[in-house]
Amino acid sequence: MKPLNSLNFSGGPGALPESVLLQVQQAILEVPEVGLSVLGISHRSDWFAAVVQETEDNIRALLGLDASYHVLLLQGGATQQFSMVPMTLLRGQQAPAQYLQTGYWSGKVLPEARLQGDIEVLWSGQSCGFSRLPADDELAFSADAPYLHYVSNETVEGLQFNRVLGREDVPRVCDMSSDFLSRPCEAERFALIYAHAQKNIGPAGVTVVLVKDALLQDAPTDLPAFLDYKQQIKAHSNLNTPPVFSIYVTLLVTRWLLHEVGGLANMDQINRQKAALLYQALDDSEGFYRGRAAVPDRSLMNVAMTLPSVALEQAFLAESALAGFSGLAGHRAVGGIRASIYNALSLTAVQRLTEFMQDFRRQHLS
Known part of the structure; x- marks a missing residue:
């Protein structure tokens, strides 16, 4: 019997690759080249310095980035970045930073940014219940904004951008927490990208930040060291x-992406196959499973849906749990059902879920 991890459709923490879990199992007992458990190895050791360096190198290789981008492995989750970004880029600016409010998580960013300066909500999907993303002609980007901030994939509502937004002369800042390293993303067009690990690239506890060196030239010098990108860079993520x-497991996942999957183009192809299966199950259900997101904006990572009644949704969750599926409840903010199909979730697991969905529909329509 496969472990439950193989059927983990949770919005996070997500599944980890089986080959990575086996290596982690060994490392908890003993990292072979060190002779100690990974849980007891010093963060000041040469071994850990090599882990950090390889993780940085692997992320740059996967995204095609050069050394002008710093790779940081920080704490505090994406939530800490909600504050660090405006503390660094917004303080003292005359023009407001531009933010998009496309769902639950991009809404969480706004009050934190306002503590540091003026912001403009360039577009909000609140009036449509965050059921779609903006079209290009709905977005008036300012040349004077210190930066543009948006979320590439909204995990709660199941919405994902399929294009890079903004002006080339205004720094782009993007929260890619739930689709980072799931597909190629033209990373070189962004000034700063952040992503907590617990969706696609590792366990909770570490957040990857990619920041272009030029972005920090005029950064404040009076920030607390822990919240200062320059200080974190100087300390090599070891302040x-x-x-x-968490960083070690993230290293193992980057190795898996490079050497077993074969890069982000291959990962994207696999993820598209998984998403296509699930959305086909929705579209073929004659309205029994109703997708939350507008079809052009559907996420490849999070398939959010509702059923004809709350009672049916509760029955679905109860029966799916008995069948071995985990994490299918929608986010507490919206309810419903959500299947998160991050990198490590297999195509076979998605096939099993679609079969369960078809069986459930037949039983509850009869």
């Missing part, structure tokens, strides 16, 4: 005791 275990 204070970092999450050694």
Whole structure:
């Protein structure tokens, strides 16, 4: 019997690749080249310095980035970045930064940014219940904005951008927490990207930040060291005791993406196959499964849906749990059903879910 991890459709933490889990199992007992458990290896050791360096190198290789981008492995989740970004880029600016409010998580960013300066909500999907993303002609980007901030994939509503937004002369900042390293993303067009690991690239506890060196030239010099990108770069993500275990697992996932999957183009192809299966199950259900997102904006990572009644949704969750599926409840903000199909979730797992969905529909229509 496969472990439950193989049927983990949770919005996060998500599944990890089986080959990575086997390596982690060994490393918890003993990292072979060190002779100690990974849980007890010093963050000041040469071994850990090599782990950090390889993780940085692998992320740059996967995204095709050069050394002008710093790769940081920070704590505090994406939530800390909600504050670090405007603390660094917005303080003292005359023009407002531009933000998009496309769902639950991009809404969470706004009050944190306002603590540091003026912002303009360039577009909000609140009036349409965050059921779609903006078209190009709905977005008036300012040449004077210190930066543009948006979320590439909204995990709660199941919405995902399929294009890069903004002006080339205004720094782009993007929260890619739930689709980072799931597909190629033209990373070189962004000034700063952040993503917590617990969706596609590792366990909770570490957040990857990619920041272009030129973006920090005029950064404030009076920030607390822990919240200062320059200080974190100088310390090589080792300013204070970092999450050694989480960073090590993230390293293993980057190796898996490079050497087993064969890069982000291959990962994208697999993810598209998984998403196509699930959305076909929705579209063929004659309205029994109703997608939340407008079809052009459907996420490849999070398939959010509702059923004809709350009672049916509760029955679906109860029966799917008995069948071995985990994490299918929608986010508490919207309810319903959500199947998150991050990198490590297999095509076979998605096939099993679609079969369950078809069986459930037949039983509850009869």
